[in-house]
Amino acid sequence: MLIAPLVVFLAVFMLWPLWIMISLAIRDDEVSEVLPRTAAALADWNGEGIPGSAAGQALADDLRGAERTRLGPAVRRLNSDISGFRTLMARTQRAADDVTDGAPIDLVAVDERWGETRYWRAIANAVQPYTDRYLLAAVDLERDPDGAIASMPEGASANAAIIVRTFTIAGTVTAICVMIGLPYAMLIAATGGWVRNALLLSVLLPLWTSLLVRTTAWVILLQNEGLVNAAITGLGLSDTPLSLIFNRTGVVIAMTHVLLPFMVLPIFSVVNAIPRNLMPAAASLGAPPLRAFYRVLLPLSMPGVLAGSLLVFMVAIGYYITPALVGGADDQMVASVIAFFALETANWGMAGALGLILLAATTILFIVYGRLSRSGAPIGA
Amino acid sequence: MSASLIRFENVSKAFGSTVVIDDLNLDVRKGEFLTLLGPSGSGKTTTLLMLAGFEAPSGGTILVDGKRIDDLPAHRRGMGVVFQNYALFPHLTVAQNVAFPLQMRGVPRGEIARRVDAALDRVQLRHLSSRKPSQLSGGQQQRVALTRCLVFEPKVILMDEPLSALDKQLRERLQLEIRELYRREGLTVVFVTHDQSEALTMSDRIAVFNRGAIAQIGTPADIYDRPANRFVSEFIGETNLLEAEVTGRGDDHLDLALEGGPGIRVPGRCEDRAVAVSIRPERLVLDAPELDNHLDATVDDVVYQGNHLRIHLSCGPLRLVAQSERRIEPPVVGRKVRVSFAAEDCTVLTE
Numbered sequence: 001m002l003i004a005p006l007v008v009f010l011a012v013f014m015l016w017p018l019w020i021m022i023s024l025a026i027r028d029d030e031v032s033e034v035l036p037r038t039a040a041a042l043a044d045w046n047g048e049g050i051p052g053s054a055a056g057q058a059l060a061d062d063l064r065g066a067e068r069t070r071l072g073p074a075v076r077r078l079n080s081d082i083s084g085f086r087t088l089m090a091r092t093q094r095a096a097d098d099v100t101d102g103a104p105i106d107l108v109a110v111d112e113r114w115g116e117t118r119y120w121r122a123i124a125n126a127v128q129p130y131t132d133r134y135l136l137a138a139v140d141l142e143r144d145p146d147g148a149i150a151s152m153p154e155g156a157s158a159n160a161a162i163i164v165r166t167f168t169i170a171g172t173v174t175a176i177c178v179m180i181g182l183p184y185a186m187l188i189a190a191t192g193g194w195v196r197n198a199l200l201l202s203v204l205l206p207l208w209t210s211l212l213v214r215t216t217a218w219v220i221l222l223q224n225e226g227l228v229n230a231a232i233t234g235l236g237l238s239d240t241p242l243s244l245i246f247n248r249t250g251v252v253i254a255m256t257h258v259l260l261p262f263m264v265l266p267i268f269s270v271v272n273a274i275p276r277n278l279m280p281a282a283a284s285l286g287a288p289p290l291r292a293f294y295r296v297l298l299p300l301s302m303p304g305v306l307a308g309s310l311l312v313f314m315v316a317i318g319y320y321i322t323p324a325l326v327g328g329a330d331d332q333m334v335a336s337v338i339a340f341f342a343l344e345t346a347n348w349g350m351a352g353a354l355g356l357i358l359l360a361a362t363t364i365l366f367i368v369y370g371r372l373s374r375s376g377a378p379i380g381a
Numbered sequence: 382m383s384a385s386l387i388r389f390e391n392v393s394k395a396f397g398s399t400v401v402i403d404d405l406n407l408d409v410r411k412g413e414f415l416t417l418l419g420p421s422g423s424g425k426t427t428t429l430l431m432l433a434g435f436e437a438p439s440g441g442t443i444l445v446d447g448k449r450i451d452d453l454p455a456h457r458r459g460m461g462v463v464f465q466n467y468a469l470f471p472h473l474t475v476a477q478n479v480a481f482p483l484q485m486r487g488v489p490r491g492e493i494a495r496r497v498d499a500a501l502d503r504v505q506l507r508h509l510s511s512r513k514p515s516q517l518s519g520g521q522q523q524r525v526a527l528t529r530c531l532v533f534e535p536k537v538i539l540m541d542e543p544l545s546a547l548d549k550q551l552r553e554r555l556q557l558e559i560r561e562l563y564r565r566e567g568l569t570v571v572f573v574t575h576d577q578s579e580a581l582t583m584s585d586r587i588a589v590f591n592r593g594a595i596a597q598i599g600t601p602a603d604i605y606d607r608p609a610n611r612f613v614s615e616f617i618g619e620t621n622l623l624e625a626e627v628t629g630r631g632d633d634h635l636d637l638a639l640e641g642g643p644g645i646r647v648p649g650r651c652e653d654r655a656v657a658v659s660i661r662p663e664r665l666v667l668d669a670p671e672l673d674n675h676l677d678a679t680v681d682d683v684v685y686q687g688n689h690l691r692i693h694l695s696c697g698p699l700r701l702v703a704q705s706e707r708r709i710e711p712p713v714v715g716r717k718v719r720v721s722f723a724a725e726d727c728t729v730l731t732e
Contacts, residue, residue, distance in 0.1 A: 275466060275468065277464045277465070278470060280435050280462070281462065281464055281468035281470075282456075282470075282481070283434070283435075283454070283455035283456045284433055284456070284460060284461065284462035284539075285461075285485060286457075286459070286482050286486055286533065287456055287481070287485045288454075288456050292456075295470075296470055296472075299472050300470075300472055
């Protein structure tokens, strides 16, 4: 009973939006809603030759009753498969309007393109309630006229490249977070009192800072005339200022900054739970400090590193605003493509499909993590 | 059993301004089982940690076989340490734990396997060699920790309260096992505990620590029967500690007046005027006219303790506890009794 509010919350704010996203990615009812009778008539057509006259009659009936506002998107959708569909449908609708109700109509006489299989096949594909075209398009694939999966022509879409870029940036950020976070977490665990609190606070601070303030601060620090470049040129390390912002470097720096707590905290909690006497025990058994570290402390910290990496990676692949603010055009990640489809072109199908890909990546990582952590320490002796 | 293996010379240790060990001199003989006993904060664990190399002395030197070791890092001292909570590596199996010190010493792979198996055989744990420590009981974990420590044949085994996490029965069994192992392998053991009965059970010699210094060092019998000072007499076992004033001195005895008046005669010499007398409860006997000293007392309470009776007595302002075997007729509470004890059962303490 007490968890009822929780269940409701999860259902309303997690499962429902998730379901909407998934269904948007695979549902395709723009055409089937406008052409329901055609959809029924084409249901048992095998896709060869020309469907019987009943299909043509059904199409004419659908077009006669269709509202212009709903017909528009459906025709646009068909036109994207075969250009020329718009004029074909307009001519057919005029012809259908001229015929009195119930009278037979010969579509091939209206327009001879109705004698071609591919137009019918396009309608038959489009009236299917579910489609994989968005999911395929999300990874730069499409179905060729014969229905087989094929790559999109070169330059038609950059989704695959952006997905690879997203994973590359997230992977880079994760790796840097491990390199900084592991020693840092061990340092926190080794200290106590106010030093520990100060160290924890300084790594948590970015989480509590407004995103805009944080990002602007990086812009100020990293710009060509900024503090960092002033220091570099001042010390003579470089003659010209390095470009550190509005490119990949800036994105990685800013993302590492804010994601570091997600790495440090899991490692800290794991390292802090390691019994304090294990390192002295290793020393008493003859292990020099570095060997004791590699044989005892590091393997025992790995669950924390794994949890932190997973967390950082999963959060990182969804980053949107930071790359938009401190990155260049070639540093935009999947999330910004999703935003583009969702906010600017209202292409919910593509937005949902790309979201689904992120979700799938996260889920796979999570399952792998579950396997690894259940099988005990990921690094054996 | 006589040569000194480890020697602490004027060793001191301070954390900031807190002096933990003050001018410690201690010899550990080759092949002995020496226990460092004391209340918490008495410096016994710090002494062990300095020997193991986990703490550096603030002053003085520690010698092993006549060679200074106090600037040697822990991993090069070659001492086996058994920790309070076993300190087994949780990510390694039992066999890997035991193999660890051999791997650190670069022992060839085949020999490691052979020695690990042999060592686990000796403690009857070979069938558990592929388990993780978390899958073992507390007693088994402690045996693995011991085995891991013995497998590289260290000169000295240091044990820091190794049994304190175990329940009483298991603790007593492991005490005997450690003792047996010590005898069989001819080890030198430095054992730290705060449990005086554990110290009495296991040790060849006991060093009683108090406030950063050794209050007394000797065999268990020495410590128990002839405590050197008030601290030892009260810390080890139970005792009746009576304040007294010296009223007369003989060649080898003292006449004392106890608080409240009664006079007794005890062996010993002493220049002080105010002393204390320690008498163990089992040395107080009811109605034994043949003994040297007698006190008239009233029975306050009789407590049944299974194998013996504890009799609480008062003699004027003095409060005494006597322990007697169950064979005697229990005295009636409130009855006047005569308590007797032999002169040689009294220890005169001046400090």
